[in-house]
Amino acid sequence: MAKLVLVVDDEKSVCEALKDVLEESGYSVVTATSGREALEKVNLIRPHAVLLDIRMPEMDGIKVLQALREKHPGVPVILMTAYSDTQTTINAMRYGAFEYIVKPINLDELLSTLEKATTVTEPLVTVGKGEIAPRPGTLIGCSPAMQEVYKTIGRIADSDVTVLIQGESGTGKELVAEAIHYNSPRQGKPFVKIDCTAIPENLLESELFGHEKGAFTGAHTRKLGKFELADGGTVFLDEIGDISPALQAKLLRFLQEKAFERVGGTETRRVDVRIIAATNKDLEERVKSGLFREDLYYRLNVVEIKLPPLRERKEDIMLLVDYFVSLSNRKFGKQVTGLTRSVADILLQYNWPGNVRELRNVCERAVLMARGNVITPESLPEYLLRAVRGRTEAWHPAEDRGVLPLKEMVAEMERSAILRALEEYRGNKTAVARALGMSRTTLYAKMKELGIADPENKDHSELRKVFGGH
Incomplete structure (x- = not known):
């Protein structure tokens, strides 16, 4: 079936010329000579694409584009104009034009652009329109590795044990620390993050423990450190593997006694904070190399969470x-x-x-x-x-296989995860449900929804089809 294109231009001769060219190329074409007529026809025929002139009386192309984006966001709009200027181009792309073509139109460019536009108009499952208010520590993932992370967070959240989170940069270590804090009895108290690599070494001690007036050049007033500011809450020490040996010794004392003195001060102060540390370094290797104190490593590593790379x-x-x-x-x-x-x-x-x-x-x-x-x-x-x-x-x-709705992709990922778990646990659904972090009832519902055969009642042909075997 030919794909339908709506051509909109206030000059009837332009509409007819484009209609002839596009129909020769296999498209079905409807024309309109005003913005209002274009909007009426889009409501009736739902074209695969709109080819829209910008300079039109009464209602110009930019206004038509804005109306189309509001009422028909799935229809690609290609703007065309003989008067190209910077602001018009910016506005065209800002308001969601698929492309912007300058007259006189290059036929090859037009047909190439139309081909791209009309290959992305397959039916889609709507996503992204709901109100999303991500909470601190929002973690996304259903993989077995992430399920283990969630389970560990659940086991330790109510305690005050020190936690060491290890993982490559960008894996979400801060989110895990937030998840621990906001699922703990300390959730109403401060969560204070300190990036140990972002603060110069000579200032990091002051940042952690605070300083007294006159403690060093530039210390014009007393300053409270992060530990005092976080009293009752949680301190997250990011990239802990990079701190100096001298600061490692002071941090060890704080972990042992929950006590410290401000820089330049003599009064011992005590606070109640939970310490969560993170690093992208291999701390065991740094201990062996003499770059990190072994006693501090064990103090930090009461519970270890390893985040897998993506x-x-x-x-x-x-x-x-x-x-x-x-x-x-x-x-x-x-x-x-x-x-x-x-x-x-x-x-x-x-x-x-x-x-x-x-x-x-x-x-x-x-x-x-x-x-x-x-x-x-x-x-x-x-x-x-x-x-x-x-x-x-x-x-x-150039050989795109069409649009895949995001929810369909999610279903594919869920289906793959369940099939792999069924294979790994030889169809034991209690073990599968536990590994995937869901109840047996939810697992059965998911299997039915995703069309996964019950291996206890079938011959495992579905599993063999996906993973091979005999």
Whole structure:
């Protein structure tokens, strides 16, 4: 079936000329000679794309574009004008135009743009329109590794044990610390973060313990340290592996006695704080190398939480994408509702050296750069595309397989996680439910929803089809 294009221009001759050209190229074309007529026809025919002139009397193309974005956000709009200027171009993209073409129109450019526009108008499941108010410590993921993290948080939240969180940069160590604090009896008290690498070494002691007036040059007044400010709450020491040996000794004393003196002071002070530390360094190796005190390491490492890198929990990627796109829609006032299958392939193939932080940045950029309400490969940063092209020939943007709704991707990830768990635990649904952090009732409901056969009643053919075997 030919894809339908609405051509809008106040000059009837332009409409007819474009109609002839596009119909010869296989499109079905309807025309309109005013903005109001265009809006009426969009309501009736729901075109795959709109080709819209900017300079029109009564209602110009920018106003028509704004109305279309409000009422029909899924319809790509290609603006065309003979009068290109900086502000018009900015406004066109700001208000969600798929593309902006300058007259006289290059036919190859027009047909290429229309092809791209009409391949991203498949039906989508709406996401990102709900009110999202992320709480501190919001963690996203259903992978077995993340389920273990959640379980550990649940076990230790009510206690005051010192926690050491280890993981690569960008894996979400601060979020884990927040989750511990806000699920603990200290949740109504301060949560104070200190990035040990962001403060010069000679000032870090003062930042932690405070100082008295005149303690050093520039100390014109008394200053309370983070430990005093956090009394009753939690202190999160990020990148603890980089502090100096002298400060390591003072921190050890504080952990043992919960007591300290301000820099330049003699009065011993006591506070009630919980310490959560994090590092992207291998502290055991630093202990062996003499760079980190062994006694401090064991004081910090009462409970250890190891966060997996994103490349080791790829079943969580689409859940995170769904969440970050929704956050970005709210942040930027956008209405992105889906992404193409090739984009999903790229995101799943990439190794994410910057982990979850990098994925969030990529999602924010993609939402800002999206043409209309769909993320296409062109919305992604070039470095990411180059990295994936270098690893596989499986991705061909010119052969995009259409739009994959975000919720459908999430369902695929959930289905994969359940199938893997069923395989690992040989169909024992009690063990599977425990590993995935859900009840047996929820597991049965999910299996039914996702069309997963019960291995206790079937011959495991579904598992073999996905994972191989005989």
